[in-house]
Amino acid sequence: MSSLECDVLIIGGGIAGLSLASALAPFSSVVLVEAEPTLGYHTSSRSARQLIPSYGPEPVLDLTRRTLELLGGVQSSTGLPLTVPRSFLLVGSEADVDARAGAAMHRISHAEALDLCPQLRPEAFAAAAIDTDCVGTDTDLLLEYHRRSASDDGVIILTGAHVTEARYDGSSWSVRAGYRPITAEVVVDAAGAWADGVAALCGVAPQGLVPLRRTAAIVAADNAPQAGSPMVAAADDSFYYRPDADGVLISPAESEPAEAGDPQPHPGDVERLIERLGTVTTLGITAVHRSWTGLRTQRESTVPVVGFDPGHPGFFWLAGQGGYGFQTSSGIAELAAVLLTGADPADLGADPHSVLAAAAALRPA
Ligand SMILES: Cc1cc2nc3c(=O)[nH]c(=O)nc-3n(C[C@H](O)[C@H](O)[C@H](O)COP(=O)(O)OP(=O)(O)OC[C@H]3O[C@@H](n4cnc5c(N)ncnc54)[C@H](O)[C@@H]3O)c2cc1C
Incomplete structure (x- = not known):
């Protein structure tokens, strides 16, 4: 050849x-x-x-801002719907939210967080911070x-x-x-x-x-958040969820070292996550449409x-x-x-x- x-x-x-x-x-x-x-x-x-301009170390924040600028340019010149506004809400204890919320996030009250994300159980978090400059991307x-x-x-x-x-x-x-x-x-x-x-x-x-495993799933829920609602993440990295065109996307937000390959969810991981979400939200998950695992590969x-x-x-x-x-x-x-x-x-x-x-x-x- x-x-x-x-x-x-x-x-x-x-x-x-x-x-x-x-x-x-x-x-x-x-x-x-x-x-x-x-x-x-x-x-x-x-x-x-999800593209979150307040997420990551300093160089990542700058590159994310630049990416949003460049994608905005492509979107307006081509008309392709590459991104849609979707805020990012961090919830947890005062200490965890303080530690995780970047400078670009602003604190909101407990009542404001519940107003935006009524599926959260009031007793499940004490503090909240939001980034309203985020977008979802196709x-x-x-x-x-x-x-x-x-x-x-x-x-x-x-x-x-x-x-x-x-x-x-x-x-x-x-x-x-x-x-x-x-x-x-x-x-x-x-x-x-x-x-x-x-x-x-x-x-x-x-x-x-190091490749790090992370699992996610699309589930059906009786009390799913409306389209356009924020992505919600626990400040202690124990879960996140967001509305999705096919239901609700959920993840246990794990970071588990693995070999390079084609990983699949561990048996029981999604079920345990659904149980946990039942204690912190009123999502009322009824079925799992699909689940997957990917590798987030990074230096120390x-x-x-x-x-x-x-x-x-x-x-x-x-x-x-x-x-x-x-x-x-x-x-x-x-x-x-x-x-x-x-x-x-x-x-x-x-x-x-x-x-x-x-x-x-x-x-x-
Ligand atoms: C559950 C989960 C949620 C995530 N959420 C977000 C998010 O919301 N926002 C965000 O920005 N990022 C997110 N990420 C991270 C993001 O998906 C990754 O950073 C990104 O996809 C990595 O892209 P890549 O091109 O480097 O790797 P890959 O997509 O893995 O591409 C690498 C390619 O190289 C090919 N390859 C390897 N070896 C060879 C070879 N010898 N010859 C030829 N080809 C080869 C592989 O087949 C592979 O297709 C998430 C990741 C996971 C797992």
């Missing part, structure tokens, strides 16, 4: 790889390879679909938007193309993806839970990325890792997005495109100071 040649080979067809492909396409020749037969099969199809539409805009700009996207070999000769990579040989000047590691494994394949030292610092590897000039990290992969996606793709092409951030409409600050904060170790 003939070899494909490109400037940049992106490994991974989740939100990280696809958003970079669409940002980079106007400047470079790009091939994106995905091991699975479909794009977005792993973590990117298993999220809670992740399928967003993935498809990036796929299409990348393809329209000439990116070659191969599915069922598992990268199993990669060799660097000092100036370019020879990679095997499925049966396809590919040569590229730069390899971008956007392999999610497999990112450290892909680095090892390329002879690059790992970044200490919880800050994503984006940039050229310090020990390998041809290897670029785009990993460790943890629980922030959608909310930071466009901001991170813009940053990565600047670093990969050497473009002036201002030419892309980005603020050069913010880009420099993000590049320093997300630099590989």
